[in-house]
Amino acid sequence: xxxxxxxxxxxxxxxxxxxxxxxxxxxxxxxxxxxxxxxxxxxxxxxxxxxxxxxxxxxxxxxxxxxxxxxxxxxxxxxxxxxxxxxxxxxxxxxxxxxxxxxxxxxxxxxxxxxxxxxxxxxxxxxxxxxxxxxxxxxxxxxxxxxxxxxxxxxxxxxxxxxxxxxxxxxxxxxxxxxxxxxxxxxxxxxxxxxxxxxxxxxxxxxxxxxxxxxxxxxxxxxxxxxxxxxxxxxxxxxxxxxxxxxxxxxxxxxxxxxxxxxxxxxxxxxxxxxxxxxxxxxxxxxxxxxxxxxxxxxxxxxxxxxxxxxxxxxxx
Amino acid sequence: xxxxxxxxxxxxxxxxxxxxxxxxxxxxxxxxxxxxxxxxxxxxxxxxxxxxxxxxxxxxxxxxxxxxxxxxxxxxxxxxxxxxxxxxxxxxxxxxxxxxxxxxxxxxxxxxxxxxxxxxxxxxxxxxxxxxxxxxxxxxxxxxxxxxxxxxxxxxxxxxxxxxxxxxxxxxxxxxxxxxxxxxxxxxxxxxxxxxxxxxxxxxxxxxxxxxxxxxxxxxxxxxxxxxxxxxxxxxxxxxxxxxxxxxxxxxxxxxxxx
Numbered sequence: 001x002x003x004x005x006x007x008x009x010x011x012x013x014x015x016x017x018x019x020x021x022x023x024x025x026x027x028x029x030x031x032x033x034x035x036x037x038x039x040x041x042x043x044x045x046x047x048x049x050x051x052x053x054x055x056x057x058x059x060x061x062x063x064x065x066x067x068x069x070x071x072x073x074x075x076x077x078x079x080x081x082x083x084x085x086x087x088x089x090x091x092x093x094x095x096x097x098x099x100x101x102x103x104x105x106x107x108x109x110x111x112x113x114x115x116x117x118x119x120x121x122x123x124x125x126x127x128x129x130x131x132x133x134x135x136x137x138x139x140x141x142x143x144x145x146x147x148x149x150x151x152x153x154x155x156x157x158x159x160x161x162x163x164x165x166x167x168x169x170x171x172x173x174x175x176x177x178x179x180x181x182x183x184x185x186x187x188x189x190x191x192x193x194x195x196x197x198x199x200x201x202x203x204x205x206x207x208x209x210x211x212x213x214x215x216x217x218x219x220x221x222x223x224x225x226x227x228x229x230x231x232x233x234x235x236x237x238x239x240x241x242x243x244x245x246x247x248x249x250x251x252x253x254x255x256x257x258x259x260x261x262x263x264x265x266x267x268x269x270x271x272x273x274x275x276x277x278x279x280x281x282x283x284x285x286x287x288x289x290x291x292x293x294x295x296x297x298x299x300x301x302x303x304x305x306x307x308x309x310x311x312x313x314x315x316x317x
Numbered sequence: 318x319x320x321x322x323x324x325x326x327x328x329x330x331x332x333x334x335x336x337x338x339x340x341x342x343x344x345x346x347x348x349x350x351x352x353x354x355x356x357x358x359x360x361x362x363x364x365x366x367x368x369x370x371x372x373x374x375x376x377x378x379x380x381x382x383x384x385x386x387x388x389x390x391x392x393x394x395x396x397x398x399x400x401x402x403x404x405x406x407x408x409x410x411x412x413x414x415x416x417x418x419x420x421x422x423x424x425x426x427x428x429x430x431x432x433x434x435x436x437x438x439x440x441x442x443x444x445x446x447x448x449x450x451x452x453x454x455x456x457x458x459x460x461x462x463x464x465x466x467x468x469x470x471x472x473x474x475x476x477x478x479x480x481x482x483x484x485x486x487x488x489x490x491x492x493x494x495x496x497x498x499x500x501x502x503x504x505x506x507x508x509x510x511x512x513x514x515x516x517x518x519x520x521x522x523x524x525x526x527x528x529x530x531x532x533x534x535x536x537x538x539x540x541x542x543x544x545x546x547x548x549x550x551x552x553x554x555x556x557x558x559x560x561x562x563x564x565x566x567x568x569x570x571x572x573x574x575x576x
Contacts, residue, residue, distance in 0.1 A: 011479070069457050069475065069484055070447060094478070095435070095443055095460055102444030103451040105413060111538030112412065114442045124542060129441075130334040136544040143538065178456030179486045182472075187480035194478050200575065224575065235497075242497050243476065248330050248438055249354055249496045257575050268330055271441075278573055279553075280566065291555055296569040300558025308563025313576050316567065 002087030003056070004030040005080060007073065007100065008049065009092050013040035015048045017197055018092040020156035022149060023052040025119060027159060030087045031055045034163075035080060037073045038066030050163025052156060060168040064177075070096060071176035074103035079170060081108050081144050088123050093148035094196060101148045110143025117153045117254060117275050125149075131248065131267045132274025150275070151197045152254045187243075195244060198227035200257045203246055203273070204239075205231035207262020207283060207302055211239040216306050217261055223313040229253065229273075231263045247272035262302050265290025282306065318372030318466070318488075321428045322363045322396065323419060323449075324356040326380050326387035327439040334439065340534060341541040342409045343439060345381060352387045355434030357394075357501035358494045362464055363432050364395045365499065370466055373397045375426060379407060379418055385517065392512035393504030399517040400426060406522050409534025412440075416448035421527050422520065423453065430471070433493045435460055446493035456486030459493040 004026040009016040019034070026032035033056040034049040041061040049057050058080055065072045077089060077100070089104065091097045098114045105112035116125035123145040127136045140146065195201065202224065204217035214230075221228045230240035232247050246253055248268040258276035263269060265281070265288055273279075274293065281294040282302050291297045298305050328334045328348035335344040352360075363374045376391040376399040378384050388399045402422055410418065423431060431453075436443035450457035458464075461473035462481060469488045474481040476495050504512070522529060530536060556565050570576045 069459065069482075071451070071457060074451070095476070098443045099447035099457070099459060102412065102416075102442070102447040103457075105444075105538065106416070106448055106451045109538075112442075112444065113539055114444065128547065130439075131330070133334065133547055134336060134544055135547050136336075137542045138539055139542055140539045141537070175454045178450075178490070179458050179484050181475075181482045182485050183483040184477075185474075185480045185483065196478070224570075245496075252441075257570075257573070271330070278575075279550075280569065282562075282566070286555075286557070291553075293550055293553075294555065295550070295553040296566065297553060297555040298558055298562040298566050299555060300562040304560075305558050305562040305566065308561075309566045310563075312564050312567035313570070316571060316576050 002030040003033050003084050005077065005084070005086045005089045006032055006034050007077060007091045007097070008034050008036045010040055010045065013042050013045055015045055017156060018151040020052045021151065021154045022090045022092065023049065023054055024156050025149065025154040026090055027053045029119060029123065033058060033084070033086070035077060036061060037076055039063050046163055046165065051158045051160055053159045053161045054163050055161045057163050057165050058168050059165055060170050062170065064172060065170065067181055068177050069179035069181065070099045071103060071178070072170065072172050073100045074107055075172060075176050076168065076170050077104050078107035080168065086144060088145040088147060091146070091148045093150045098148050101146050105146050108143055110146050111140030112146040113138055113140060114148040115252070116147050116149045119147055119149060123147065128275050131271035150252070150254045152199065152256060192221065193225070193227045195227045195229055195251055196253055199255055200224050200226035201229050201253050201255045202226045202259045202261065203229035203231065203263060204234055204261050205263030206233040208234060208239060214240050219310050220259070220261070220306050223310050231269050260290050261306060263290055264288045265293065318366065318370050318429045319427060320363045320367060320372060320430045320432060321375045321377050321423060321426060322359050322391065323377050323431060323433045324360065324387060324391055325353045325378065325437045326350040326384040327353045327437050330438050336541070336544050340409060341544060342534065350383055350386060352390045353434055353437045355436060355438065355496060358496060358498050359432045359434045360391045360394050360396060361499045361501040362494050366430070366464070366466060375400060377419065377422060377426070378402070379415060388517055389512050390504065392515045393508040394502055395508060398515055400520060401517055402520050402525060404522045406529050406533050409537060410532045411537040411539060412442055412444050412448060413538045414532040414536055416445055416452055417531050418522070418525070418527050420449055420452040421525050425525065429488045431491045435493045435495045446491050450491040453491065456490040458484055458486050458490050461492055461494050462498050464492060464494065
């Protein structure tokens with residue numbers, strides 16, 4: 001069975017959920033090897049990766065790997081691709097993950113596929129394009145398949161493996177040191193999960209009506225342990241910060257459950273959420289296109305429906 | 318400062334977009350072509366940097382003949398001149414080919430700064446700026462929500478999951494910008510008229526020294542094996558709130574084990 005490299009996403013030493021998903025997916029394709037880049041590697045992290053099926057863990061935890069934008073991670077992976085000749089490389093399809101994939105593709109003269117929502121036999125990747133209007137199956141035809149997979153594409157399942165550790169030393173090129181990170185600014189996001197990784201997303205749109213009213217969207221999100229998103233209409237009106245915008249020109253989410261509140265569901269919005277597994281919509285306009293996508297929809301006043309929904313969720317806890 | 322803005326003509330996101338059954342590439346005739354929305358922010362940022370630091374803004378695009386409409390829009394916004402890489406041999410090029418071809422052209426135009434939108438609204442890969450930085454061997458200052466140039470040094474705020482990173486580099490460099498970094502200007506009537514007289518250089522792959530074996534559908538590093546119009550989602554249950562809409566919504570969530 002060929003080795004499948006999985007680039008580990010981690011924050012403050014903690015392995016992110018998407019990595020557990022990719023390890024689970026990698027098990028169906030070959031023998032998973034986790035690749036740890038940057039400081040923060042701990043026995044707990046190692047245990048976590050092994051628990052989810054990493055046969056091998058390559059560790060390059062030098063500070064400088066994450067001290068520069070993207071290029072060092074691509075150099076590390078290129079070195080491993082050269083040495084281990086893996087069957088494929090899986091990377092989280094986040095904005096940064098895709099950039100790593102792109103640089104790696106050039107370094108290894110390999111094809112790259114992004115935004116995969118599934119990977120099957122022969123490393124055939126499934127994608128949903130044009131705002132969810134077309135389903136595509138594609139594959140890399142030259143070099144090592146480099147596939148960026150969207151968070152929430154696979155349900156993570158533990159399957160303990162050896163987790164044999166192998167230290168990797170990387171001599172960074174001057175070119176990789178071109179864009180130096182001088183400060184990391186962490187903006188308060190409270191206890192909510194990250195938008196692109198969250199299993200549940202609650203998003204508000206034009207119907208929410210004001211910045212103050214977004215508190216209602218946040219209440220619903222918090223009752224479900226969800227992330228909060230917003231449509232472009234809401235971020236254009238500055239009711240909610242732009243970084244939470246979901247859609248064609250904003251973030252793409254692919255959660256287990258997406259709740260659209262006061263969002264009509266224009267095609268540009270659907271492009272950012274259409275691969276959600278279950279979709280619920282609350283909107284006062286019965287003609288809103290979002291209802292065409294919804295597994296469950298409530299036509300009604302969100303200011304009546306949402307508080308009642310929150311009360312009911314709290315009651316059932 | 319010699320600033321090159323890479324722009325792409327894409328199908329209007331408000332229209333139905335298709336792949337061509339015969340070769341599984343984007344059907345560019347099926348929809349109106351417009352300037353990729355995220356590239357408008359790139360053009361605007363280039364113009365602002367020129368206004369602050371002097372220099373020249375060149376628009377660079379690779380695409381079929383009709384992409385000249387998109388070039389004119391960027392020129393009408395205020396760019397000084399344009400280079401249009403157009404050749405039938407480029408049809409079906411993937412991102413590896415595109416980055417190779419654009420890097421070749423940039424090698425001849427020269428640049429202090431290359432600016433791109435963070436992604437195109439058609440392919441949405443978001444890899445081109447990183448690939449150009451890799452090919453050109455210059456700093457990658459991408460996903461910028463703020464750009465500052467001071468002499469030969471450049472600092473950006475790079476959007477991250479948790480906020481942003483402050484990133485420093487030295488020119489020449491490749492920058493990509495995210496939505497809302499600025500408010501793109503509308504072309505004025507004067508700008509539209511002036512754009513008609515601005516120079517647009519047309520290059521074939523031979524003119525740019527591009528190896529025909531590295532571009533086009535035949536050279537692609539990946540392929541679309543098959544595609545199908547997405548089946549409509551199974552019709553859901555839609556209820557009208559009669560005072561119990563929230564309760565019914567909760568019952569649905571419970572039935573799916575979300576609560």
